[in-house]
Amino acid sequence: MSEKGSFRVKSGLAEMLKGGVIMDVTNKEQAKIAEDAGAVAVMALERVPSDIRAEGGVARMADPSIIEKIVEAVTIPVMAKARIGHFVEAQILEALGVDYIDESEVLTPADESHHIDKSGFTVPFVCGATDLGEALRRVGEGAAMIRTKGEAGTGNVVEAVRHMRSINRGIMQVKGMPKEELMSAAKDLRAPYELVLEISKTGRLPVVNFSAGGLATPADAALMMQLGADGVFGGSGIFKSDDPAARAKAIVEATTNFNDPKILAGISKGLGPAMVGIEIGDIPESGLLQNRGW
C-alpha cells in the first residue's frame, strides 16, 4: 500500500534540504536568481520581512497568483507562509501545490492561543522556535521541520544565535537527565513527554532544525552551521543587498563549506554592502516578531 503525507515522507523532504539555503523571494525573477545561485528551495512571499517591518499593517499569506508564478518558474521546492493559527490560509496553500508551509511569526498572527493542527495536512509544515519547549510543541502539533525564529528583517544575526544556543542547551540538558526527571522536564518545557523522552535517547531534535531570522552574510550562514544548524533561511539579507545574485551564491557556498575559513574568506570578498540592519535594542518590545506564537 502506498501512503502519502506520512510523517517520514514529510520530515524526509526537510532531510533532503539539509546543508542548503532556502531563500525568500517575492517574484519569479527573484526565484530564478535564487535557483541559479544554488538555493535548495524558495519561500514565496508578497513582501520580504524588512519591508513588512518598515511598512507595517497586517501581513497575510501572499496572493496565490504570485505563488503560482513562482511554482512555475523553478524546479526546486517552493514554500509559502501562512499566518500562525490561520488553517484556511494553509488549506489554500496546500491546494496551490506548494511543497512546504511555513506557519510564520513574520506574518500577523490569526490566532493568539492556537497554532494550526499540522498533523491533519498532507503537505508538511515548518515552524519557528526560540527554545526547545517551543520547538517540541510545534513538532507535537505535527511540524516536520523547525527553524530558529531569530528576528526577521533586521539583518542582525544575534537573535538567531540566541535561539540556536537555547535549543541546543535544552537538548544537552535533557540528554543528561536520569529518566525519572524527564516528566518534570516536560512540565517545565511545556512540551510533550514522549518527545522529551525521545530526545533523552537520541540527543537531537526529531526533525531537521534550520536557522532563520537576520542572516545577512556568508559568515552569518557559516556561523549558524557551526553552531549546529542543519541549513539556513536567507530572507531580506539577500534581496535587500546591493548584489543579490552574488550574495545568494556566496551564502550557498558558505553553507556547504561552513568549516573551511579559507574558502569562507574567498567567497566573502567583494560582495558589496550587506543590508543596513537594525540594532535589536532599537525595536520596541511590541515590534519583536519572535514574541508571536508561544
Place this chain on the structure above:
Amino acid sequence: MPDAPTIGILALQGSVREHQRAIRRCGAVPALVKQAEEIALLDGLIIPGGESTTIAKLMSQAGLTETIKQAAEDGLAIFGTCAGLILMAREIAEGEQGLLGLIDIKARRNAYGSQAESFEADIAFDSLSSKKYRAIFIRAPLVEATGSSVTVLASYQGKPVLLEERQFLVSCFHPELTDDLEIHRHFLKMIEKNKGQVKQKRG
C-alpha cells in the same frame, strides 16, 4: 575490521548524515567528501538525496564533476539516491544531458508532482531479495527508459526504481531514510566484486 572499505559520501548538500549512519552500520568506513582531491582515497562513493540542481552547482564549483567522471572511468563504484540518480543519469527528460552521464537511463526530475504527492510504498525486488521492502519516495524522479546493459533490481507500479549497470547503482527512492540496510549492503558487495576491475588503487 582492517579491510573495511572506505565509502565516500558527497557532503555538499542533502541526506549525508543518513548515508553516513547506514554505511557505519554496515561495518564500512564513511568519509565525508567536499573536495576533489578526497576522491582518490575512496573504495566507493555515494551521491546522496538532496536538490540535484544545488548539488550539481556545488560539484562544478569544487571541480568535483570532472574528478568523479575520471574516477568512474577508472573503476570507482558509485551509488546515487534520488538526486544522485539524476546526476548519474545519461539523459534527463527533455533532452538535457545528465551531469555525470554514468548510467544508461533517461530520468525525469520530480515526476510525481509537488511534495503532497510524495509517498512511501512497498516495492518488489526483481532480484536481490524476496522480502518486502518499504521505500520512501520524495519528489522522486521517474526512470523513463533504460539501456540494454542496465539491470532492473526493483520496480514500483511497473517502473524501475532500483537499477545497476557495471559498478553503478541508482535508486529513485531513499534507502538512507529507512533502517533496512539491504541496498547499502548490495552496494558494498558490488564494490567487493568490482575490485579486480579497478585500474589501480587510485592515490
